[in-house]
Amino acid sequence: MPASKRDRLRDAAIPWLLPAAILVGWQAAVSTGLVSNRFMPAPLDVVRAGWEAGRTGELWTNLGVSTLRALAGFVVGGGIGFALGLANGLSRLSERLTDTSVQMVRNVPHLSLIPLVILWFGIGEAAKLFLVALGVFFPIYANTLHGIRSVDPGLVEMGRVYGMSRAELFARVVLPGALPSIFVGLRYGLGIMWLTLIVAETISASSGLGYMAMQAREFMLVDVVVLAILIYAALGKLADALTRQLERACLAWNPAYRSA
Amino acid sequence: MLLDAVRREALSDPGPEPRQSGGPTPSPAEPSARGIAVTVRDLHKSFDGHAVIEGLNLFLPAGGFTAVVGRSGCGKSTLLRLILGLENPTGGRIDLEGPEGSPRRSEPPKRIMFQEPRLLPWARVVDNVAVGLSGHGTRAERRERARAALAEVGLSDKAGHWPATLSGGQRQRVALARALVSRPGLLALDEPLGALDALTRIGMQDLIERIWRAQGFTALLVTHDVAEAVALADRILVVEAGRIALDLRVDVPRPRRRGDPDLARLEGRILDHLLGG
Numbered sequence: 001m002p003a004s005k006r007d008r009l010r011d012a013a014i015p016w017l018l019p020a021a022i023l024v025g026w027q028a029a030v031s032t033g034l035v036s037n038r039f040m041p042a043p044l045d046v047v048r049a050g051w052e053a054g055r056t057g058e059l060w061t062n063l064g065v066s067t068l069r070a071l072a073g074f075v076v077g078g079g080i081g082f083a084l085g086l087a088n089g090l091s092r093l094s095e096r097l098t099d100t101s102v103q104m105v106r107n108v109p110h111l112s113l114i115p116l117v118i119l120w121f122g123i124g125e126a127a128k129l130f131l132v133a134l135g136v137f138f139p140i141y142a143n144t145l146h147g148i149r150s151v152d153p154g155l156v157e158m159g160r161v162y163g164m165s166r167a168e169l170f171a172r173v174v175l176p177g178a179l180p181s182i183f184v185g186l187r188y189g190l191g192i193m194w195l196t197l198i199v200a201e202t203i204s205a206s207s208g209l210g211y212m213a214m215q216a217r218e219f220m221l222v223d224v225v226v227l228a229i230l231i232y233a234a235l236g237k238l239a240d241a242l243t244r245q246l247e248r249a250c251l252a253w254n255p256a257y258r259s260a
Numbered sequence: 261m262l263l264d265a266v267r268r269e270a271l272s273d274p275g276p277e278p279r280q281s282g283g284p285t286p287s288p289a290e291p292s293a294r295g296i297a298v299t300v301r302d303l304h305k306s307f308d309g310h311a312v313i314e315g316l317n318l319f320l321p322a323g324g325f326t327a328v329v330g331r332s333g334c335g336k337s338t339l340l341r342l343i344l345g346l347e348n349p350t351g352g353r354i355d356l357e358g359p360e361g362s363p364r365r366s367e368p369p370k371r372i373m374f375q376e377p378r379l380l381p382w383a384r385v386v387d388n389v390a391v392g393l394s395g396h397g398t399r400a401e402r403r404e405r406a407r408a409a410l411a412e413v414g415l416s417d418k419a420g421h422w423p424a425t426l427s428g429g430q431r432q433r434v435a436l437a438r439a440l441v442s443r444p445g446l447l448a449l450d451e452p453l454g455a456l457d458a459l460t461r462i463g464m465q466d467l468i469e470r471i472w473r474a475q476g477f478t479a480l481l482v483t484h485d486v487a488e489a490v491a492l493a494d495r496i497l498v499v500e501a502g503r504i505a506l507d508l509r510v511d512v513p514r515p516r517r518r519g520d521p522d523l524a525r526l527e528g529r530i531l532d533h534l535l536g537g
Contacts, residue, residue, distance in 0.1 A: 159391070
């Protein structure tokens, strides 16, 4: 653990050294004409494009639309995946009834359904919600199920002997035991959420970040395209950071998650 | 000192009214008010057609400290799990009888201490102990009693810690506090000290003996460590092939001194028997 404030600052700065160096090198390469700015805009141009898009409000509208779609799809798909994972983890019957079907559907790449989904839902919100929900469903389902399965049976037996009711057993033993695995599913799910949404928006949408990038490509606005890509990176990082915080709060008992 | 109440195949029939027969009750300092008496009649248990317990009869008087020893696979752990209700017998009966006149609901519970501590890693030490009070009182009351139980095992200062930060011996002491916090009438100990180092084990033995003497529950210890059985119990059962092969009284007064020649002689005798002497 870092002893002084300076050490802590240094520790916090280290992960950002590499991205900063790349930015500086990139700016230098474009400014000196080493790379044509028709293919790769300089970072300052991207910042300018971002400023411009932010000023007109276009950026915020698209960002808001995309975030809302992503979250809605995540809540629906993740919610169903979590519920089914719990059900199948706790009930043999439910597992026998549904798991084989789920495993079969899982092996279909969900993005391959895009043509079909467009036929079904057109290019409206329902199409995006469906795709994101489908993509998020599987990692959450599989990891929830795995988490419940891998709860130490010794602890469950202990809970029974010590007179816990079924509800108590679930809340105090099974769910906390499954939580680390559920978090793994959550992080996978968040990654798939963005990926699916961007692809769907790129192919069929009339608003959102993916749509913004596609429009910019039409007009050869490379800086906006790069801006959109950087925003994806930032959003992905943000989602990951939030999950980490949540993990740290929920799994403080686990030495593997205790903050260093 | 007398330790010669040896009977082969003893107690083959505990009798219809065993509690009046005044069986061996070399009980703790004060007579037990809380102990549960256990009567086992013609108990059978088999797993997949393989018989583990074959017609076992046994009476454990309230408040006694009985140790069960035997080779691995002799059925001693199964016997304990059957008495605790963790397994269902294939045949025969097990009757538990609480203290006189206590209504069915408020009977003192039966508790078990496993070989592993089996603490909930995500609950703090005090909440782990409070698990022993599941369904009783408010959260605050449970914590209050859990703290008292922790004090009894000498771990008051660890109440707010995570189990992962404790040593093996400390975790087992937390498990003991969890077993005792509900004031059980029967405490089953399934090789609870097997994973501890020798010095920690001796400390734990003293702790268990002291608490048993103070609280007067019926104690049933399953162990492969004959020295441990001899040091703690007032009666030792040797189980062989699903039956009780040897039933010994240990009349050495407490507190017992480690290395006492009487204990050593008794230990030698049990070992001889176990090793096929």
